[in-house]
Amino acid sequence: DGHVALDYLSGKLASVCTVAFVNEQTFQPQYYYHANILRSVFNEKLGQDFAILQITTPVGQALLPRPFPFLKTNEFIQRGDVVEVLGYSGQKDELTSATGVVQDFIGGYIDTTAEVAPGDSGGAAIDQNGNLVGVPTRIVTITAADGTHSTTTYELVDVRAVMNWLDTEGPNVHDQYFTHQDYARYHGTASFIDQADLGCEALARSLEVSSVFCLLPDGQRLAFPTDLTFFSWFPDFSGVIEISADSLAQYPLTRNTTFRPGTLVKLQTAPEVYVVTDSFGGLRHIPSEQKAIEIWGENWASLVRDVPDAFWTNYTIGSPLE
Known part of the structure; x- marks a missing residue:
């Protein structure tokens, strides 16, 4: 489209x-x-x-003599897989490409050996089958403290991170813009995740307190305990209104919100990883790395969010994934 x-x-x-x-x-x-x-x-x-x-x-009379380029997405790229980065840095005034391999997955980024050039940001990174895996975004150079050597890494935004952002507009909104190479695998979590939303009538904060609250139609409110929790549900603060403290107090506080269903989480002080299964903070333990890779791919660990110890009691642990 x-x-x-x-x-x-x-x-x-x-x-x-x-x-x-x-x-x-x-x-x-x-x-x-x-x-x-x-x-x-x-x-x-x-x-x-x-x-x-x-x-x-x-713009003008020259029309593309073929259909618009169309790429499916591959969310299950693996370390060692070959990727090609396409960009238009302007250095050569033409489309350029660089080939490398996936090195690691960190915090929603894919580290690659494909040498991204300055200005290539916003291009496309594709796998050997022509599927979109990420978007080139930055070059990171770290110099040793003694200045003897430096290390440069080239980073792509993982396409799954873009999809997670789009889904803050509603369950699976990303499917309006992307076509999965393996739809069944990506959406396989639907069998154990309830994508119901919070049901907020409005998002509000008071002039005296910076915390954001979800105002419910029944006259109660939910609190967002951290910014990361809020951003798992909403793309930004643009929809938040400011009301007086007295007006906010008319809404009894019911509970804290939890991360959006489908989010991978862990307690800050413990290694076990869980998936959030509903809007009330239900959790299911992921019993092994093999199970995590089977469902979310090798980049699963880069998708995990830490929950501060003080808010862990907002969640309820159910049966582990089988």
């Missing part, structure tokens, strides 16, 4: 922009189209910096 996922360039895009397609022989931009920015996020705390565009009308 003409959707494009890309790096948001630190929030520098306006509501509309121009997208260019390259000539297949020269690899230089030739076909230009208008595009609307449908969804975007820039959240430094979560490392989120991307947008979804929708291509609309052509």
